Amino acid sequence: MSSAEKFVQMIICIALFFAVVAIILLATSKLRSRSGERIQFLAFVIPALALIAIGLLYPAIVTIYRSFQNNTATEFVGLDNYHTIFTDSGQLRVLRNTFLWVLLVPTVSTFIGLVYAVLVDRARMEKFAKGLIFLPMAISLVGASLIWKFVYDYKDKSVDQIGLANQILKSLGFDTYQFLLTEPWNTLFLIIIMIWVQAGFAMTILSASIKAIPDDIVEAARLDGVSGLKMFRFITVPSIRPSLIVVLTTISITTLKAFDIVRTATGGNFDTSVLAYEFYVQSFRSNNAGLGAALAVIIFVLVLPIVVYNVRQMRKLEGR
Template identity: 75%
Template sequence: MSTGEKFIQMVIAIAVFFAVVAVILLLTQRLRSRRGELVQSAAFVLPALALIGVGLLYPAVTTIYQSFLDRSGDAAVGFDNYKTIFTDSDQLIVLRNTAAWVILVPILSTVIGLVYAVLVDRSRFEKVAKALIFLPMAISLVGASIIWRFVYDYHDKSQTQIGIANAVIKGLGFDTYKFILNDPWNTIFLIIVMIWVQAGFAMVILSASIKAIPDDIVEAARLDGVGGFRMFRYITVPSIRPSLIVVLTTISITTLKAFDIVRTMTGGNFDTSVLAYQFYREYFVSANQGLATAIATLIFVLVMPIVIYNVRQMRKLEAR
């Protein structure tokens, strides 16, 4: 499809959208009663609900159904696909890697972002320091992965080192190291890339929360002799707890969907695959529809408690 045809399709889609809105307004503009307002609201809400049903609910239900079928999607196999996920040696490595990602990335990203936000808060170089750590957020995960592939690049010690990491190791007199080839540490080195990207996000959110702490609370704590680490522990952290929860849960969801870094840096080889990438590999490479949809369902099941918890915490915050 040419660029011109794509542009025409975009224009048509925009025109259809405005036409639908115009029709709804024309049909409901004369309804002035309370019942008319309800009809008007329903006229706008129902199309959105229909799109959610077609674009979200139907695919979700279909995916769950297909997870109980065989690799070709023809015969029912019960829970065999889920059994494979939790018993097959290769799939267990995927689960191990995913657990490492979900545990380390949110915690370390949040800790680094929080400590950084506290250290640079109200300093003379605050803006520059924040811009430096937030800069990776402006880079796509694919771009970040390519950058770190150069950082981890490996050559024999006798050769010139392109990668910064091995150049430093060689400069210190040690043998060079295959960062993204040696299991299980290669997973940790991939995780570092995600932490590098997400720490900036955590810093921005937490820094804004720290600045929102009322000055009278801080001054009262200082008059009581609270300072340093005690100020951080008893004043800063409790005051920004809702933001901490949002940051942790948001990064956790992002991490569960990690795909770009694994795909770009290792292609899932060398025992580095995670659930999101394994879904892609099973569905599009191995053509194992049943196992792929079972993995997708598992990701959905893992994400839902985090989303529900996050929504409840936000409602509690709004109720205060």
């Protein structure tokens, strides 16, 4: 399909969307009674629910069903695919890498963002300083991975270096290092890329929350002799706890779906694959539909508790 045909299809879809909305508005515009408002409400909600069922619920059910089938999705094999994930050495490395990603990326990104937000709060160059750490958020994960591939680029110590990291090592008199090839540390160097991107997001949300702390609370704490680390521990952190939860859960979900960095930087080689990338490999490269579906279900199961916890916290805040 050519780009022109795709563009025409996009225009048609947009036109159909506006046409459906216009039809609903015209059909319900004269309904002024309470029952008419309910009809108007249902007229908008039912199509949305139908789209959710078609685009989300149905694929989820099919994926769960296929996770109990063989590689060609033609024979029921029970829990064999899940047994493979939790017993095969290669899949266990994938789980280990994913655990490291989920453990380190949210915590380190949030910590860096929080500390940075506190340090630059009301500083003279605050906007410029925030812009520097937020800038990676404007770059796609593919772009960020390409940038860091140049940073990690490896050449023998005897020749000129392209990679910044190895140039620094060479300048200090050390041997150059294969950052993306040496196991298991290459996974940590990939994690650094995600932290570099997500720290700006954490800083932005937490900085806004810090500025929203009432001045009277801060002044009262200062009158009581609270300052420095005590102010940070007993006033700042408890006051922005809801924002911390949102940042941690959001980055955790993003990390569980990490694909671009692994695909661009290493292609999943050298024991750097994670769940989202392994799902792609098994489903579309190894043609193992059953195992790929099982990996997708595991990602869903891992994300679900985080989403539920986040929703409960938001409801508690709304109930205050």
